[in-house]
Amino acid sequence: QLTLDYYAKTCPQFDSIVRDISQQKQTEFPATAAATLRVFFHDCAVDGCDASILIKPTAFNKSELDYDINHSLAGDAFDLITRIKTAVELACPGVVSCADILATATRNLIVITGGPHYKVQLGRKDSLVSNVSNVEAHLTRANATVDLMINKFQSMGFDVKDMVVLIGGGHTIGFVHCKEFAHRIFPTPDPTMNPILVERLRKMCANYTSNNDMSAFLDVISPGNFDNVLFKNLMKGIGVLGSDQLLYSDPRTKPFVELYANNAIAFANDFAQAMEKVSVYQVKIGQQGEVRKRCDSINHN
Numbered sequence: 001q002l003t004l005d006y007y008a009k010t011c012p013q014f015d016s017i018v019r020d021i022s023q024q025k026q027t028e029f030p031a032t033a034a035a036t037l038r039v040f041f042h043d044c045a046v047d048g049c050d051a052s053i054l055i056k057p058t059a060f061n062k063s064e065l066d067y068d069i070n071h072s073l074a075g076d077a078f079d080l081i082t083r084i085k086t087a088v089e090l091a092c093p094g095v096v097s098c099a100d101i102l103a104t105a106t107r108n109l110i111v112i113t114g115g116p117h118y119k120v121q122l123g124r125k126d127s128l129v130s131n132v133s134n135v136e137a138h139l140t141r142a143n144a145t146v147d148l149m150i151n152k153f154q155s156m157g158f159d160v161k162d163m164v165v166l167i168g169g170g171h172t173i174g175f176v177h178c179k180e181f182a183h184r185i186f187p188t189p190d191p192t193m194n195p196i197l198v199e200r201l202r203k204m205c206a207n208y209t210s211n212n213d214m215s216a217f218l219d220v221i222s223p224g225n226f227d228n229v230l231f232k233n234l235m236k237g238i239g240v241l242g243s244d245q246l247l248y249s250d251p252r253t254k255p256f257v258e259l260y261a262n263n264a265i266a267f268a269n270d271f272a273q274a275m276e277k278v279s280v281y282q283v284k285i286g287q288q289g290e291v292r293k294r295c296d297s298i299n300h301n
């Protein structure tokens with residue numbers, strides 16, 4: 001089973017290495033926290049937190065990264081994990097899994113950006129496979145219905161309240177590309193979006209078909225701070241992502257949006273608890289996995 005002090009004897013430097021490099025990278029590249037949190041969620045949701053998302057596609061294997069939703073995962077996250085893995089391998093070769101690095105770095109970055117602390121159990125093994133065909137059943141798109149979202153989270157063992165706190169926490173930092181919300185502003189505006197925001201986003205995204213990089217903040221008010229402001233935004237009709245804004249229209253999810261908008265402490269506590277649960281979702285232990293030599297490829301023995 002997983003334990004909090006898994007590396008105490010075999011890699012006592014683990015915590016300080018992950019902490020220092022996460023801090024450095026976030027200072028240098030402030031998009032790192034959101035990038036890493038999204039990669040972590042996309043890893044855990046597909047066959048558990050086993051670093052399967054980090055495997056690069058090869059000529060012989062279409063990996064999870066070949067799935068279109070995963071094309072927009074940001075490079076800063078992968079770079080961070082490579083940096084940490086390199087340092088950890090120098091200090092304690094062959095001991096620390098990529099899955100543990102990703103889980104721990106994600107927690108640290110949430111704390112660095114102002115979010116709550118939670119404990120990360122350790123001892124995950126890295127996956128022996130990463131297959132593009134495993135992704136479809138587990139991740140949802142920007143145009144998802146609330147029914148679909150509830151179903152997918154339920155299949156992971158998360159109830160509606162967990163789902164709302166995870167999505168609202170996940171989307172309190174980071175970016176969304178124009179193509180993900182273009183249908184809400186062109187040609188006819190989505191009536192649930194505040195008209196001033198519609199105008200602003202229309203200007204920002206005017207050239208989005210020719211410039212695919214155009215993006216907006218998911219939380220237009222406090223994009224760099226890990227806080228409960230996204231929930232307040234949804235109550236004002238200034239959510240950017242359609243699937244986020246729907247959480248305030250559906251009677252099953254609306255009460256939780258209101259709860260978290262009005263209670264920052266409840267948000268912090270419930271988010272921490274839900275992330276602790278995500279972090280141990282379907283983890284591999286013992287012979288179910290390996291400690292990868294490089295995080296982007298499965299070991300060749």
Ligand code: HEM
Nearest residue numbers: 034035037038041072074140141142166170174175176177
């Ligand atoms: C139904 C559930 C969800 C849907 C439909 C969804 C959808 C999306 C979409 C469309 C984007 C924008 C991607 C882009 O344009 O590059 C995004 C970004 C993001 N998502 Fe989610 N998401 C969901 C749940 C979550 C959860 C549970 C978390 C974490 C706990 C999360 C964390 C993030 C983060 C941090 C970003 C910003 C990434 C960055 O700036 O690099 N999402 N999500």
Ligand SMILES: [Ca+2]
Nearest residue numbers: 043046048052
């Ligand atoms: Ca996985």
